[in-house]
Amino acid sequence: MGRRIAFAPPLNTITPCAACKLLRRRCAEECPFSPYFSPHEPQKFAAVHKVFGASNVSKLLMEVPESLRVDAANSLVYEANLRLRDPVYGSMGVISALQHQLQALQSELNAVKADILKYKYREAANHIVSSANLVSPTGMASIAAPPHAIPPPPPPPPPPPSVVISSSSKSSTSSLYTPSTITTGYSSHSSDNVPYFD
Numbered sequence: 001m002g003r004r005i006a007f008a009p010p011l012n013t014i015t016p017c018a019a020c021k022l023l024r025r026r027c028a029e030e031c032p033f034s035p036y037f038s039p040h041e042p043q044k045f046a047a048v049h050k051v052f053g054a055s056n057v058s059k060l061l062m063e064v065p066e067s068l069r070v071d072a073a074n075s076l077v078y079e080a081n082l083r084l085r086d087p088v089y090g091s092m093g094v095i096s097a098l099q100h101q102l103q104a105l106q107s108e109l110n111a112v113k114a115d116i117l118k119y120k121y122r123e124a125a126n127h128i129v130s131s132a133n134l135v136s137p138t139g140m141a142s143i144a145a146p147p148h149a150i151p152p153p154p155p156p157p158p159p160p161p162s163v164v165i166s167s168s169s170k171s172s173t174s175s176l177y178t179p180s181t182i183t184t185g186y187s188s189h190s191s192d193n194v195p196y197f198d
Contacts (some may be wrong), residue, residue: 015027015039016039017031017033017034017037017038017039017045018033018037018038018039018040018041018042018044018045018046019031019033019034019037019045019049019054020033020034021039021042022042022045022046022049023049023054032058032061032062033045033054033057033058033061035069035070036061036069036070036073037073044077047077047080047081047084048076048077048080050080050084051079051080051083051084052076052080057076060072060076061073078091079091082094
């Protein structure tokens with residue numbers, strides 16, 4: 001029977017990663033944490049380990065494609081730090097606060113845009129009014145002043161008095177305006193009996 005020689009993975013002789021340092025184990029070259037948790041920032045892995053646990057972090061990183069592992073490790077660090085700061089909501093508390101702030105800023109922006117529009121319309125109206133006031137002396141109507149009321153037309157003239165000749169022309173009152181019972185036609189009309197001025 002021959003002896004089997006077990007090949008141990010080569011050790012990282014320079015410095016162990018933050019995970020291995022915290023877990024107090026030797027850091028192998030194939031350490032799953034080494035590329036993502038630098039020995040110069042041990043607080044990152046400490047937060048991740050406290051919230052998720054080292055074995056869960058290792059499993060999560062191995063399930064993610066290698067090109068996305070750096071982003072996944074950074075996301076885990078971010079979530080762990082926020083979960084330590086706010087154990088109930090974690091990153092959702094920050095996201096919710098940012099969404100509320102975004103909505104408030106959007107409504108403020110809409111109000112400012114509305115104010116700007118009102119100001120522009122007011123300026124345009126003032127410009128039109130001032131230009132209309134400059135044009136009005138040449139005979140054009142002014143927009144600024146309310147239009148003058150058109151006076152009502154004069155009442156129609158009274159109908160012309162009918163000339164009636166009375167039989168009693170010697171009366172002291174003129175019979176021009178008082179109708180008489182005896183009227184003569186136009187053919188028998190004479191100007192002798194009609195007093196013009198009394």
